[in-house]
Structures are given as C-alpha cells and as structure tokens.
Amino acid sequence: MTAPLIIFFVLAALAIFGAVSLILQKHPIHSALSLIVVMVALAGLYLLLGSEFVAAVQIIVYGGAIMVLFVFVIMLLNDGEEERTNFSKLATFAGLPLGVAIAGFIAAAVTSSSGSMPAATANGSLTSTKDLSMLIFTDFVYPFELTSFLILVAILGAIVLAQREN
Amino acid sequence: MVPTNYYVILSAVLFGLGIVAFIFKRNIITIFMAIELMLNAVNLAFVAFSRAMKSPDGEVFVLFVIVVAAAEAAVGLGIIILTARNRKSLNVERANLLKL
Amino acid sequence: MPILENLWIILLLPLIGSAINGLFGSKWPNKIVNTVALGSTGLSFVCAIEAVREFFGNGQQLFRKEFFDWIVAYNDIRIGFDLQVDQLTVVMLLVVTGVGFIIHIYATGYMAHEGGYYRFFSYLNLFMFFMLILVLAANYVLLFVGWEGVGLCSYLLIGFYFLKKSASDAGKKAFIVNRIGDFGFMLGMFLLFRTFHSLDFQTVFAAASQPSVAHEAMGQFGTLTIACLLIFMGATGKSAQIPLYVWLPDAMEGPTPVSALIHAATMVTAGVYVVARSHVLFTHAPTAMYVVAIIGCATAFFAATIGLVQSDIKKVLAYSTVSQLGYMFLACGVGAFGAGIFHLMTHAFFKALLFLSAGSVIHAMGGEQDMWKMGGLWKKISITFYCMLAGTIAIAGFPPFAGFFSKDAILFGAFNSEPGGKVLYGVGLLAAIFTSFYMFRLIFLTFFSQVRYDEHKVHVHESPKSMTVPLMILALLSLVGGWFALPPFWGGKNYFADFLAPIFGADEVAGVEAASAHQLELVLSGVAVLAAFIGFIVAWRMYAKSAKEGTSTGLHKVLYNKYYVDEFYQAAIVGPLMWFSTNVLWKVVDVGVIDGTVNGVAHGAEAVGDTVRQTQSGNTRSYAVWVVIGAILVFAIIFWPILRPVFGGTVSGGVR
Numbered sequence: 001m002t003a004p005l006i007i008f009f010v011l012a013a014l015a016i017f018g019a020v021s022l023i024l025q026k027h028p029i030h031s032a033l034s035l036i037v038v039m040v041a042l043a044g045l046y047l048l049l050g051s052e053f054v055a056a057v058q059i060i061v062y063g064g065a066i067m068v069l070f071v072f073v074i075m076l077l078n079d080g081e082e083e084r085t086n087f088s089k090l091a092t093f094a095g096l097p098l099g100v101a102i103a104g105f106i107a108a109a110v111t112s113s114s115g116s117m118p119a120a121t122a123n124g125s126l127t128s129t130k131d132l133s134m135l136i137f138t139d140f141v142y143p144f145e146l147t148s149f150l151i152l153v154a155i156l157g158a159i160v161l162a163q164r165e166n
Numbered sequence: 167m168v169p170t171n172y173y174v175i176l177s178a179v180l181f182g183l184g185i186v187a188f189i190f191k192r193n194i195i196t197i198f199m200a201i202e203l204m205l206n207a208v209n210l211a212f213v214a215f216s217r218a219m220k221s222p223d224g225e226v227f228v229l230f231v232i233v234v235a236a237a238e239a240a241v242g243l244g245i246i247i248l249t250a251r252n253r254k255s256l257n258v259e260r261a262n263l264l265k266l
Numbered sequence: 267m268p269i270l271e272n273l274w275i276i277l278l279l280p281l282i283g284s285a286i287n288g289l290f291g292s293k294w295p296n297k298i299v300n301t302v303a304l305g306s307t308g309l310s311f312v313c314a315i316e317a318v319r320e321f322f323g324n325g326q327q328l329f330r331k332e333f334f335d336w337i338v339a340y341n342d343i344r345i346g347f348d349l350q351v352d353q354l355t356v357v358m359l360l361v362v363t364g365v366g367f368i369i370h371i372y373a374t375g376y377m378a379h380e381g382g383y384y385r386f387f388s389y390l391n392l393f394m395f396f397m398l399i400l401v402l403a404a405n406y407v408l409l410f411v412g413w414e415g416v417g418l419c420s421y422l423l424i425g426f427y428f429l430k431k432s433a434s435d436a437g438k439k440a441f442i443v444n445r446i447g448d449f450g451f452m453l454g455m456f457l458l459f460r461t462f463h464s465l466d467f468q469t470v471f472a473a474a475s476q477p478s479v480a481h482e483a484m485g486q487f488g489t490l491t492i493a494c495l496l497i498f499m500g501a502t503g504k505s506a507q508i509p510l511y512v513w514l515p516d517a518m519e520g521p522t523p524v525s526a527l528i529h530a531a532t533m534v535t536a537g538v539y540v541v542a543r544s545h546v547l548f549t550h551a552p553t554a555m556y557v558v559a560i561i562g563c564a565t566a567f568f569a570a571t572i573g574l575v576q577s578d579i580k581k582v583l584a585y586s587t588v589s590q591l592g593y594m595f596l597a598c599g600v601g602a603f604g605a606g607i608f609h610l611m612t613h614a615f616f617k618a619l620l621f622l623s624a625g626s627v628i629h630a631m632g633g634e635q636d637m638w639k640m641g642g643l644w645k646k647i648s649i650t651f652y653c654m655l656a657g658t659i660a661i662a663g664f665p666p667f668a669g670f671f672s673k674d675a676i677l678f679g680a681f682n683s684e685p686g687g688k689v690l691y692g693v694g695l696l697a698a699i700f701t702s703f704y705m706f707r708l709i710f711l712t713f714f715s716q717v718r719y720d721e722h723k724v725h726v727h728e729s730p731k732s733m734t735v736p737l738m739i740l741a742l743l744s745l746v747g748g749w750f751a752l753p754p755f756w757g758g759k760n761y762f763a764d765f766l767a768p769i770f771g772a773d774e775v776a777g778v779e780a781a782s783a784h785q786l787e788l789v790l791s792g793v794a795v796l797a798a799f800i801g802f803i804v805a806w807r808m809y810a811k812s813a814k815e816g817t818s819t820g821l822h823k824v825l826y827n828k829y830y831v832d833e834f835y836q837a838a839i840v841g842p843l844m845w846f847s848t849n850v851l852w853k854v855v856d857v858g859v860i861d862g863t864v865n866g867v868a869h870g871a872e873a874v875g876d877t878v879r880q881t882q883s884g885n886t887r888s889y890a891v892w893v894v895i896g897a898i899l900v901f902a903i904i905f906w907p908i909l910r911p912v913f914g915g916t917v918s919g920g921v922r
Binding site: 004005008015016019020022023028031032035038039042045046048049051053054057058061062065066069070074076077079082083084086087088091094095096098100102103104106107110127132135136140143144147150151153154155157158161162 | 177245
Binding site for chain 1: 883885887888890891894895897898901902905908909911
C-alpha cells in the first residue's frame with residue numbers, strides 16, 4: 001500500500017461522501033456546501049495526478065467563483081427546505097436503476113478495454129504550466145478566443161436576465 | 167502508483183451519483199448543482215487520461231470545460247432567478263403547465 | 267370506291283352518327299338529329315348493297331380481310347380486327363341495314379314528341395354499329411365484342427324512359443340475364459381456343475373438318491359437344507330461349523321501335539346466327555344439335571301457350587318472338603340451317619311489321635296498350651289495319667306470304683330428322699296452331715269486336731306518313747320475301763337454299779330432291795295450312811263478334827302469369843343471392859374485414875400515438891429521466907463492441 005494509493009482512497013472517499021451528501025441533504029445550502037467538499041477533494045486528486053495548474057484553477061474558479069455564485073443565489077431566493085412533492089412515478093422507480101446503469105456501463109466499458117492502459121505515474125512528472133500555455137496559445141488558440149467571447153456573451157446575458165422590471 | 171482505472175471508476179461513480187441527484191432532487195438549484203457534479207466527474211476522467219497518455223491535451227480541455235461551466239452557471243442562475251420571481255417556487259415539479 | 271376493301275365504312279357510319287348525335291344533339295331540333303341518324307344509317311345501307319354487289323361480282327368468293335392486329339401474344343396467338351363477307355353475311359347484312367333503316371324512318375315519326383330524342387337516335391345508331399360488327403366479324407372474339415355491345419345498347423334502349431322504375435328494372439334484367447348466357451359463351455370460346463389454338467372462323471372450321479377430329483356420337487360429351495353446348499348457352503341468353511327468355515317480355519318497356527328492331531328483327535337473331543355460323547362444329551356434335559332442337563321446339567310451344575291469353579298487345583308479340591326464335595333453333599338443331607336463316611329473314615320482315623303496326627295502334631290510341639280497351643278500329647286506322655293483317659297472315663303461315671315457306675321448310679326438316687323427328691314435328695305443328703290463334707285473336711280484339719273504350723276520351727287517328735310508309739314497305743316484303751325459296755314441288759327454284767348452299771351445303775339436310783319427298787312435302791305443307799286455318803277459325807268464333815274478358819282461373823291463370831317462372835327465379839336464385847350479398851358479402855366481408863382493416867390501421871395508429879404520448883407527461887422530472895435513458899442508449903450503441911464481452915459473447919479486442 002503505497003502513499004499515493006492511500007491518499008487516493010481518502011480523497012475518493014471524501015468526494016463520494018460529498019456527492020452522497022448532496023443527494024441526501026434537504027436544504028439546498030447544505031447541498032451547495034457538500035458540492036464544495038467534492039470540488040476540494042477533486043482538486044486534491046488533480047494534484048495527485050500532477051496537474052497543478054488544473055487543481056489551482058479548480059479551486060479558484062469552481063470553488064471560489066461558481067460555488068460562491070450558487071450560494072449567493074440560494075441565499076437570495078430564500079426558499080427554505082425542499083418540499084416533498086412526488087408527481088412523477090417514472091422518476092421514483094426508474095431513477096436509481098438508471099444511475100447505477102450508467103455508472104456500470106462506463107466503468108465496464110473502460111475497464112474491459114484498458115488492457116493497454118498504463119498506470120498513471122505520479123513520480124514527480126508534473127505537467128508544467130509552461131507546456132500547458134504553449135498548447136493553449138498555439139494549438140488551441142482558436143477555441144481559447146471563442147471561450148473568451150462566450151464569457152462576454154454570458155455576462156451580458158446574465159445582466160439582462162437579472163435586471164429588475166422597470 | 168494509482169492505476170488509471172481507479173480514477174475512471176471514481177469518475178463513473180461520481181457521474182452516476184450526479185445522475186441520481188439530477189433525477190431525484192426537486193429544487194431547481196440543486197439540480198443545477200448535480201449538473202456541475204457531473205461536469206466535474208468528467209473533468210477527472212479527462213485529467214486521468216491525459217496523465218495516462220502523457221499528453222497535456224486533456225488538461226487543456228479541462229480548462230475549457232471549466233470556462234463553459236462558469237458561463238453556463240451564470241446564465242442558468244439568471245434564468246432561475248427570473249422564473250422564481252414569476253412562480254414564487256423553486257420546486258421543479260410545480261412547473262407543469264404542459265401537463266394534460 | 268371499292269367497299270369490300272374498306273368494309274369498315276359500313277361500321278363506321280352508324281358510329282359517327284351515334285357520336286355526333288350523342289355529343290351535339292341535345293341542342294339541335296329534331297330535324298337535324300333526323301338527318302344525322304337517317305343519313306348515317308341510310309348510307310350504311312347503300313354501302314352494304316354496294317358490298318353485296320361487289321361480292322356477287324367476285325363470283326361469290328369468300329371475302330376476308332384483316333384490318334389490324336388487336337391482340338398479339340406469345341408470337342403465335344393473334345386475334346385481329348378481321349371482317350369477312352360470305353353468303354350468310356350477305357343475308358344478315360342486308361337484313362340488319364335494310365330493316366334497320368326502315369325502322370329508323372318509322373322512329374322519327376313515333377318518337378317525334380318524346381323527350382331525349384337525340385339520345386334515342388344516338389343509342390339506335392350505336393346499336394347498328396355493334397350489330398354490324400357482330401355480323402361482319404371473322405373471328406369469335408370480334409363477334410363477342412359486337413355481342414356485348416348490342417347487349418349494352420339493348421339495356422340503354424329498354425331503360426330509355428329511365429325515370430320509370432319498371433323500365434329501368436327491365437333494362438337491368440335484360441343485361442343481367444344476358445350476362446349469364448355470355449358466361450357460357452365465353453367458356454365455350456375458351457374451350458375452342460384451347461382445342462384449336464385459334465378463334466378465327468376459317469381456321470377453326472377447317473381444323474374441325476379434319477378427319478383426325480373425332481366425330482362425336484350421340485350421347486357422347488366430348489370437347490366439341492361441350493363447346494357447342496356452351497356457345498348455345500350464350501345463344502339462349504341473347505335469343506331468349508328456355509331458360510333465359512325471361513328478359514324479353516319485360517323488354518317491352520322500351521319504345522316500340524326498339525322492340526321492333528332489337529327484340530324482333532336483329533339482336534335476338536344473333537344467337538341463331540352464331541349457331542348457324544358454327545354449323546361445322548355443331549354437325550360434329552350431334553348431342554349438342556339435339557339439345558338445340560329440343561330446347562328450340564320446347565320454347566316454341568311454351569311461349570306460344572303463354573301468348574294465348576296475354577292482354578297487352580306488345581306482350582303477345584314478345585312471346586310470339588320467343589316462340590318464332592324457337593322455330594329457328596329447331597331448324598338449326600335438325601340440320602336445316604338454311605331453313606333457319608330463311609325463317610330469320612322472313613321473321614325480321616313480318617315481326618318488325620307487326621311491332622311497328624302495334625306501335626301505330628298504340629300511337630293512335632294515345633298510349634293505350636291493353637287490347638281489352640280497344641276494339642272496332644279497322645275502319646278508323648285502315649292503313650295500319652291492312653299492314654298488320656298482312657303481317658298476321660304471314661306469321662300464321664298462309665301462302666303465298668313469307669311465313670308459309672319458311673315455317674314449312676322448318677317443319678319438313680324436323681319431320682325427317684332422327685331421332686324423334688315426328689315428335690318434334692308434332693309439337694311444332696301444335697305451336698303453329700297456337701301461333702295462328704293468338705295472332706288472329708290479337709287482330710280481332712284490336713280491330714274488330716265491340717268498341718271497348720270511351721270514344722270521347724280517345725281520339726283515334728291514323729299515324730303520319732313517316733310511320734305508315736315503312737309499314738307498307740314491310741308489308742310488301744312480308745308478301746314477297748318468301749318467294750326467294752319456293753319449294754321444288756311448287757315448281758319454283760329455291761334460290762335461297764342454293765345461295766346458301768356453298769356454306770351449308772355439306773350439312774344441309776338432304777332429301778328434298780327425292781320423288782317421295784315431294785309427296786311428303788305436299789302433304790306436310792297442306793297440314794301446315796290447315797293448322798293455320800284452325801287457329802283462325804277458333805279465334806274468329808271466340809273474338810270476332812264480341813269479346814268478354816272474363817275471370818282468370820285455373821289454367822288460364824297459370825298461363826296469364828307466365829307459369830310463374832319469374833316468381834320461381836326470384837325465389838330460387840335472386841332471393842338467396844341477395845341474402846348472401848347482404849349478410850355475408852356486405853356485413854361480413856365489406857364492413858367487417860375491409861372496413862375493419864382500414865379502420866383498424868387508423869385505430870392502431872391512434873393507439874400507438876396514445877402510447878407514445880405517455881412520454882410527454884408535462885412533468886419535468888420524468889423528462890429528466892427520458893434524457894438519461896436516451897443518454898444510456900446512445901452510450902450503449904457507441905460502445906457495443908466493447909460492452910458485448912461483458913454481457914456474454916466472444917471476447918474481442920479492446921478499444922485501443
């Protein structure tokens with residue numbers, strides 16, 4: 001049992017715990033906090049995989065911006081606990097099996113074909129930020145510019161949507 | 167020396183949990199969060215494969231996913247705010263005007 | 267212009283006349299419709315005479331011309347639009363065009379005040395066209411085209427007053443009963459085709475005359491016998507013999523010129539023509555010939571008995587027609603084909619005359635057809651009376667009128683035939699007595715005896731020239747028409763039999779030349795005249811001075827109701843068929859199966875739609891579930907090769 005493996009299992013357990021908690025909590029604010037736990041766990045896993053930049057971006061953008069946005073909106077629309085309506089029989093009966101099915105399919109598909117998949121090496125070979133940025137600004141510059149345009153549009157959209165009626 | 171499979175299986179499990187949350191929760195914001203959970207699970211898979219194939223392309227893609235998720239969250243939450251103002255409830259099952 | 271080379275002109279003229287009148291005649295005054303109709307028929311008659319003249323000029327050689335190929339299949343089946351002229355055709359051609367033209371002239375006067383004038387002449391010309399196809403055809407199929415066509419025109423003309431239910435019913439009855447006969451005719455054609463691989467007259471008859479074709483014995487039902495019987499079945503339908511005669515009395519619903527032309531002179535003789543034309547086949551099938559003779563004789567007697575007591579003037583003539591057609595078939599059945607055709611010709615003359623005179627009487631009486639409401643008319647409509655008297659004398663069989671010669675020839679042929687010729691002769695003689703009786707009964711009830719109508723209400727007047735002149739022409743023909751075939755013992759020459767000898771020669775009943783036959787003929791013809799006289803005397807005693815209708819009981823009632831044959835057919839055939847059509851074919855097959863299938867498809871689509879609609883529940887969470895289901899499906903399809911080993915099946919390679 002090597003150290004990376006132990007760390008992996010701890011972080012994985014944390015992530016799963018957070019996800020399960022997201023499902024089981026009644027108040028949306030608790031679900032939001034659970035999601036933050038998941039994201040932090042995932043950031044740890046990214047670090048374990050050697051992607052320091054992605055881990056940092058995960059914490060900063062996902063945890064620090066998106067989840068904060070979620071929390072603000074939940075507090076703004078102070079709706080309280082979820083009410084227990086159940087109008088859809090289909091969802092009640094088909095939901096769990098479907099989730100299990102999808103997870104099962106993906107897992108089965110990957111594991112049955114991964115004979116040639118090498119184990120991830122965690123021996124100090126980090127992905128340098130330099131390599132990453134070289135890729136972004138040369139090979140992937142076009143999508144990069146598009147995403148910046150996308151963000152602009154999103155900002156405009158959000159402002160228009162959230163305005164008060166005049 | 168964690169095998170890649172472990173990361174992918176974890177990703178699949180998180181994705182499945184996201185699906186379950188997506189189906190079972192009634193608050194629209196919580197459903198949104200389930201979508202974010204699914205996106206994160208996918209990101210994990212991307213990074214794991216990127217590391218396995220020794221190519222940074224997967225991580226670049228993760229960055230784009232995060233950017234798109236951010237934009238989507240912003241606009242989506244804006245829409246939620248509007249509909250919540252109109253209908254005074256965040257329960258997604260109350261939005262059944264198309265029901266016969 | 268050589269007509270024989272262009273025989274189609276004779277056909278085309280009436281067709282053009284029919285088309286012009288039919289398309290444009292509704293706006294024209296009667297005069298123009300007359301011109302077109304009479305012009306086309308008259309020109310056709312002139313062309314027919316010219317064709318006959320050319321035929322004689324060619325030395326009476328058989329003329330046959332193929333105009334165009336109609337049906338060509340499998341490289342060896344060819345049915346063409348072929349026309350032929352031989353001696354038999356000459357007789358039929360002249361009768362059809364000549365008598366047809368005379369009746370057209372009459373109709374212009376008779377129908378002058380009727381609605382649908384142009385329609386009448388259009389149909390009449392169309393009938394001429396089809397009848398000429400029938401007569402000129404050189405193969406069975408083309409003959410059948412004409413056969414069906416005249417049936418159609420008969421239907422159209424019988425139901426001319428289509429607003430009257432009894433008339434339209436009569437038209438339908440005629441067509442349907444004919445159809446039954448046509449079924450037999452078609453089967454006969456199929457059988458002939460299968461046997462001889464051709465339906466061409468010359469080919470079939472030549473092949474049938476080969477020594478290799480077995481001469482079937484009496485009582486043997488070989489191929490030729492069955493084919494002949496089937497063709498005869500068609501003839502019974504068209505020529506109103508037992509059992510398919512029931513349409514002819516009802517056909518009197520049509521205007522009188524129609525009754526004269528179609529149901530006396532031409533269409534109903536088509537059956538006799540076909541049998542005479544197929545004489546080669548019939549003589550090789552003695553069973554069939556015997557059947558023809560028996561049915562002809564029986565019909566002659568049967569119809570004559572019904573005609574004894576009828577009160578409608580046209581019905582008497584209708585049953586008389588059925589009876590006389592029976593005589594023609596009797597002649598063909600005993601082998602005297604020439605005599606049968608001769609009687610066909612003379613019958614055309616005097617029966618047309620009788621019908622047209624009856625029409626003149628009806629016209630004079632303002633539409634009355636019941637003889638018990640007439641009487642004492644001989645002075646008031648004398649032209650009609652004398653013409654009708656001529657026709658009556660002719661049909662009764664008094665010399666020197668035409669009927670004597672033709673009927674005598676038939677009875678003589680019957681007497682000499684084997685087997686049972688004496689019986690056939692006896693029954694035929696009895697029918698002759700009845701014929702004379704009912705015809706003179708008609709004359710006495712109509713023109714003599716006491717006046718049985720209100721003279722103030724009905725203004726009896728003679729018919730116009732357009733009607734009386736054709737009567738006089740036909741009366742003349744009824745007188746002299748028989749002189750073509752003077753029997754040898756009278757010292758004259760039988761031009762008619764000699765004329766037709768090249769056709770019938772081998773099959774015509776021989777024996778007229780023997781000396782003892784002369785003696786027999788003299789005796790028999792004397793007996794025939796005596797029979798006619800008996801009928802006349804009995805009718806004179808019963809009806810000439812005064813006549814009372816009396817009540818209808820016992821035998822009289824049975825005869826008056828036509829032996830209840832129509833009622834029998836209704837109960838035995840029509841009723842069950844209608845029941846079957848309504849309860850089985852309509853309710854079960856049409857409504858249940860066909861409609862059920864079509865409606866079932868619609869219901870099925872509706873049901874499927876209802877089921878699929880369940881997905882659109884309006885509930886957001888179930889939409890979410892459907893999204894996930896879709897995602898799983900897409901995933902499964904894309905990764906199926908990889909997933910298959912997981913679910914069983916052979917282990918295959920991985921993704922990479």
